[in-house]
Amino acid sequence: MPVAELRGVTKRYGEVQALRGIDLSIARGELLALLGPNGAGKTTAVRILLGLSEPTAGEAMVFGHHPASQEAKIRRGALLQVAKVPETLKVREHIELFSSYYQKPLPIAETIAAAGLGGIENRLFGALSGGQRQRVLFALAICGNPDLLFLDEPTVGLDVESRRTLWAHIRAFVKRGGSVLLTTHYLEEAEALAHRVAVIDRGRIAAEGTPAEIKAQTGTSGLEDAFLAIMHENRSAIEEVLQ
Amino acid sequence: MSRVYWMEAKMELRKMARLKQYSLSIVAFPLMFYIFFGLAMASSFSQGPMSVSKYLLATYGAFSVMGATLYAFGAGVAVERGMGWLEVKRASPMPAGAYLAAKMAVSVTFGAIVVTLLFALGAIFGGVRMPVGQWLLLWSALVAGALPFGAIGLTIGSFAGPNSAPGTVNAIYLPMAFLGGLWMPIEVMPKMLQQIAPCLPSYHFGQIALAILGAQTQGSVLVHVEALLGFGLVFAGVAWLAQSRDHERMYG
Numbered sequence: 247m248p249v250a251e252l253r254g255v256t257k258r259y260g261e262v263q264a265l266r267g268i269d270l271s272i273a274r275g276e277l278l279a280l281l282g283p284n285g286a287g288k289t290t291a292v293r294i295l296l297g298l299s300e301p302t303a304g305e306a307m308v309f310g311h312h313p314a315s316q317e318a319k320i321r322r323g324a325l326l327q328v329a330k331v332p333e334t335l336k337v338r339e340h341i342e343l344f345s346s347y348y349q350k351p352l353p354i355a356e357t358i359a360a361a362g363l364g365g366i367e368n369r370l371f372g373a374l375s376g377g378q379r380q381r382v383l384f385a386l387a388i389c390g391n392p393d394l395l396f397l398d399e400p401t402v403g404l405d406v407e408s409r410r411t412l413w414a415h416i417r418a419f420v421k422r423g424g425s426v427l428l429t430t431h432y433l434e435e436a437e438a439l440a441h442r443v444a445v446i447d448r449g450r451i452a453a454e455g456t457p458a459e460i461k462a463q464t465g466t467s468g469l470e471d472a473f474l475a476i477m478h479e480n481r482s483a484i485e486e487v488l489q
Numbered sequence: 490m491s492r493v494y495w496m497e498a499k500m501e502l503r504k505m506a507r508l509k510q511y512s513l514s515i516v517a518f519p520l521m522f523y524i525f526f527g528l529a530m531a532s533s534f535s536q537g538p539m540s541v542s543k544y545l546l547a548t549y550g551a552f553s554v555m556g557a558t559l560y561a562f563g564a565g566v567a568v569e570r571g572m573g574w575l576e577v578k579r580a581s582p583m584p585a586g587a588y589l590a591a592k593m594a595v596s597v598t599f600g601a602i603v604v605t606l607l608f609a610l611g612a613i614f615g616g617v618r619m620p621v622g623q624w625l626l627l628w629s630a631l632v633a634g635a636l637p638f639g640a641i642g643l644t645i646g647s648f649a650g651p652n653s654a655p656g657t658v659n660a661i662y663l664p665m666a667f668l669g670g671l672w673m674p675i676e677v678m679p680k681m682l683q684q685i686a687p688c689l690p691s692y693h694f695g696q697i698a699l700a701i702l703g704a705q706t707q708g709s710v711l712v713h714v715e716a717l718l719g720f721g722l723v724f725a726g727v728a729w730l731a732q733s734r735d736h737e738r739m740y741g
Contacts, residue, residue, distance in 0.1 A: 296580040319582040326580065330572035330651075334507035339500055346496040347582045370507075383577075390582070 255304035266449040279440035288429040323387035333372025348390030361385035377408025501591035519553040542615025547698035554600035562642025571651025637721030647731035
């Protein structure tokens with residue numbers, strides 16, 4: 247049984263069709279990267295799997311439960327794009343608070359170590375650098391000892407070093423047996439971390455497979471070239487339909 | 490379960506106490522007003538048989554609780570909602586009630602602190618004297634005002650943009666306090682403004698507090714309590730509808 251899945255999910259916001267019939271499943275222990283340009287529907291797919299948004303049609307399940315159910319919430323963690331986090335709480339206080347939401351959270355010290363926050367746990371969030379802030383959000387995502395992690399563009403705006411640090415913590419989570427759905431528009435990130443990649447464009451899955459399979463499908467050597475080839479193909483197909 | 494509520498309230502209190510824009514202004518402004526108008530200039534305007542220092546304890550007390558609550562809910566929720574933080578909380582297993590209870594804990598705590606300080610000023614420097622029971626009743630009624638105004642603040646927080654929220658709260662809070670007779674007695678205001686007052690929750694809140702002091706009030710206390718409860722329920726309903734609409738807001 248997949249740990250999370252979307253079956254025939256469409257999502258419409260008024261005139262905008264954000265998802266046009268998506269099937270997606272994440273297997274246990276797998277890191278699936280959802281790849282696509284801005285506005286492709288990545289965040290919408292994540293929001294549906296987090297129970298923050300209801301699909302217009304189709305079905306979303308997390309551990310066999312509705313995504314907004316407490317059963318689903320207790321077993322997953324999420325790092326979302328957030329413009330502003332309360333700045334007058336200390337790193338440790340943020341973690342203590344989120345840990346209290348779960349029945350069997352990781353010990354605070356373990357969360358701090360697993361997110362690379364040792365030495366700055368008593369600083370106010372407002373005093374942290376961009377990379378440190380993202381690591382705090384990562385800590386809040388893993389503090390409940392979840393089986394499944396949603397990471398929505400976790401390294402956007404980070405410098406190379408901070409990005410690599412966060413990658414290391416994500417890999418460590420997968421190594422401990424966790425499953426991850428990662429959205430990104432950094433192809434390098436998908437190539438470095440993902441077992442499997444789903445390319446999403448204009449609300450549809452345009453390609454799916456291991457990074458190697460996707461490269462083979464398009465006859466390209468790098469994932470970036472493959473991505474561009476898929477985007478090009480997909481757009482031509484859509485234009486044909488429209489004509 | 491109750492542990493989560495306790496933790497959420499504790500962290501919310503720390504967060505707001507460290508946020509100087511909130512903690513300092515919420516405490517300082519009503520005290521400053523009271524020192525100017527309730528103590529220093531008290532002899533310049535007398536209000537019937539009751540001393541100005543005593544009269545203003547009721548109305549500035551109401552003003553303080555309104556401020557503590559409207560900012561904690563109105564600005565607090567608007568910022569956290571508009572900046573995506575509420576989504577992070579919603580995706581987590583946090584019970585929704587804990588979030589609201591924590592904001593209420595902040596409102597009640599800060600409201601209680603300001604009211605207590607006002608009372609101390611009034612008793613020590615304003616010569617305000619009354620039976621202990623009356624002090625306690627006034628204190629409780631003022632602090633309980635956080636409940637209906639929490640609902641009003643939540644409604645503001647559900648509609649205001651994250652950047653404009655503090656301004657929006659001011660634009661509602663200050664005129665509402667003035668027109669509700671919390672800065673000067675409603676009886677000395679122009680007739681037209683007096684007619685607006687009953688439409689404002691601040692007026693009913695002020696009248697309840699004044700009635701406890703035995704000041705001259707308009708209408709029965711029960712009517713004012715009912716009106717304030719009514720405002721609380723209506724706005725709680727509006728806020729509830731607004732947040733269900735919010736679930737479907739497009740994001741990113």
